Amino acid sequence: MDKKKVLIISYYWPPAGGPGVQRWLKFVKYLPEFNVAPIVYIPSNPNYPLVDETLVDEVSKEVTIIKQPISEPYKFASFLSKKNTKSISKGLITEAKKQSLMERLLLLIRGNFFIPDARKSWVKPSVKYLSTYIQDFNIDTVITTGPPHSLHLIGMQLKRKLGVKWIADFRDPWTTIGYHKELKLTQKAKQKHIRLEREVLQTADQIIVTSSVTKQEFQEKTNQPITVITNGYDVEKTEAVSLDTKFSLAHIGSLLAKRNPEVLWNVLQELTEENEEFAKHFELKLVGAVSENILKSIKLYRLSDYLCYVGYVSHNEAIKFQKESQVLLLIEIDSEETKCIIPGKLFEYMVSNRPIVALGPKGSDVEKIIVETNTGNYFSYQDYDQLKNILLKHFTAFQEQKLRSHAIGLQKYSRKELTRKLADVIHSVSFNH
Numbered sequence: 001m002d003k004k005k006v007l008i009i010s011y012y013w014p015p016a017g018g019p020g021v022q023r024w025l026k027f028v029k030y031l032p033e034f035n036v037a038p039i040v041y042i043p044s045n046p047n048y049p050l051v052d053e054t055l056v057d058e059v060s061k062e063v064t065i066i067k068q069p070i071s072e073p074y075k076f077a078s079f080l081s082k083k084n085t086k087s088i089s090k091g092l093i094t095e096a097k098k099q100s101l102m103e104r105l106l107l108l109i110r111g112n113f114f115i116p117d118a119r120k121s122w123v124k125p126s127v128k129y130l131s132t133y134i135q136d137f138n139i140d141t142v143i144t145t146g147p148p149h150s151l152h153l154i155g156m157q158l159k160r161k162l163g164v165k166w167i168a169d170f171r172d173p174w175t176t177i178g179y180h181k182e183l184k185l186t187q188k189a190k191q192k193h194i195r196l197e198r199e200v201l202q203t204a205d206q207i208i209v210t211s212s213v214t215k216q217e218f219q220e221k222t223n224q225p226i227t228v229i230t231n232g233y234d235v236e237k238t239e240a241v242s243l244d245t246k247f248s249l250a251h252i253g254s255l256l257a258k259r260n261p262e263v264l265w266n267v268l269q270e271l272t273e274e275n276e277e278f279a280k281h282f283e284l285k286l287v288g289a290v291s292e293n294i295l296k297s298i299k300l301y302r303l304s305d306y307l308c309y310v311g312y313v314s315h316n317e318a319i320k321f322q323k324e325s326q327v328l329l330l331i332e333i334d335s336e337e338t339k340c341i342i343p344g345k346l347f348e349y350m351v352s353n354r355p356i357v358a359l360g361p362k363g364s365d366v367e368k369i370i371v372e373t374n375t376g377n378y379f380s381y382q383d384y385d386q387l388k389n390i391l392l393k394h395f396t397a398f399q400e401q402k403l404r405s406h407a408i409g410l411q412k413y414s415r416k417e418l419t420r421k422l423a424d425v426i427h428s429v430s431f432n433h
Helices: 019-034 053-058 073-080 082-090 101-113 120-136 150-162 178-183 187-203 212-219 262-274 276-281 292-300 315-324 336-340 345-350 365-373 384-399 415-431
Strands: 004-009 036-043 064-068 141-146 165-170 206-209 226-228 247-252 282-287 307-311 327-331 356-359 376-379
Touching: 004 019, 004 120, 004 150, 004 415, 019 036, 019 053, 019 415, 036 120, 036 415, 053 315, 064 120, 120 150, 141 150, 141 415, 150 165, 150 187, 165 187, 165 415, 206 212, 206 415, 212 226, 212 336, 212 365, 247 315, 247 384, 262 276, 262 282, 262 292, 262 384, 276 282, 276 384, 282 315, 315 345, 327 345, 345 356, 345 365, 356 365, 356 384, 365 376, 376 384
Parallel strands: 004 036, 004 141, 036 064, 141 165, 165 206, 206 226, 247 282, 247 327, 282 307, 327 356, 356 376
Antiparallel strands: none
16 A cells, blocks of 8 residues: 655754754654655755754655755844844844843744745745646645744645645644734734734634644634644664763753743742752752843842853754753743743653753643652742742752652653644545545
């Protein structure tokens, strides 16, 4: 029986680094086991803010990859201000009141002239190129993954033009994503985003989202079927690691300006000042890009002496840091919009056998998963005493060499199981052709 050919349209692909690339890299790895032959369409000259060459080795040799050039305004904008452009494309947006004139200007242009995003110029040439490709190779199912959400416009136009089945995968929401507020959108631009989002949601044959909160949000905007397929963990081959000898609290991944957990810095300041043993053994480890104002906060709370700031590392190194740290920190912005955000690293944290201490808004999807899998503790930004108590409890267990996680029911979050779920969606969409 021939495998079903599916065209996957993605902006992020190795050597892109960061969490956005992992989802489809892993789906593509496992889809052939479920009778699907993926063809991946990507830009030939992308402007990735983070690069991880080690991921190139993970690309399956079986997969067909096709590429077309993209023209991106970031290249032009970087002539104006290299530093600001790179920060904006990484998502490291300065707080509004501290923004330079150049930063404000770039955000204004990005928000109002590039709708839905800065990759929109790729839509037209992609539709033209892929229309021929789809007909030549007899493909009847297309998947688009965003952000960038402009890629969904490629899917929508191909569906209208050729009548293919189209699945839209949302790794993040669209109009309710946190940074939309930072883009200085005019009323007209806001309306255009809302209109495009509604059109995509109502035209796609099937929608995939990464969290149940996003599913609820989208159900109010469309009657099309929506399936939740979260991110997950893969079985990573890493050499045996030994645990840190320090009581290390490690955050792996980007820490953006808004994600500044002052309640945590406050608790840690108190613990280091009133508990001599804690101060002697404690280390705060930050692995990944960290915004300036977070480093300033750490200094303000007199924690700089305990800080080990590693910076950006490859995915393989990140896994190693996760497994050797004593406690893993997961920090999300305290707002309504972030309840639906489930960072990809949560699943890797869950299989690292280390307890998680997470901070975020009450009632989030992350909270549900941590509770359900017994992989750690979740706190709101108001839970000062509870947070302090758990850190002390973990420190005592560390001293007794008994600190570990006792996870349950992780199997359904393995990349292979999640791909099985995706393959079912693909086959059922095609079956209804």
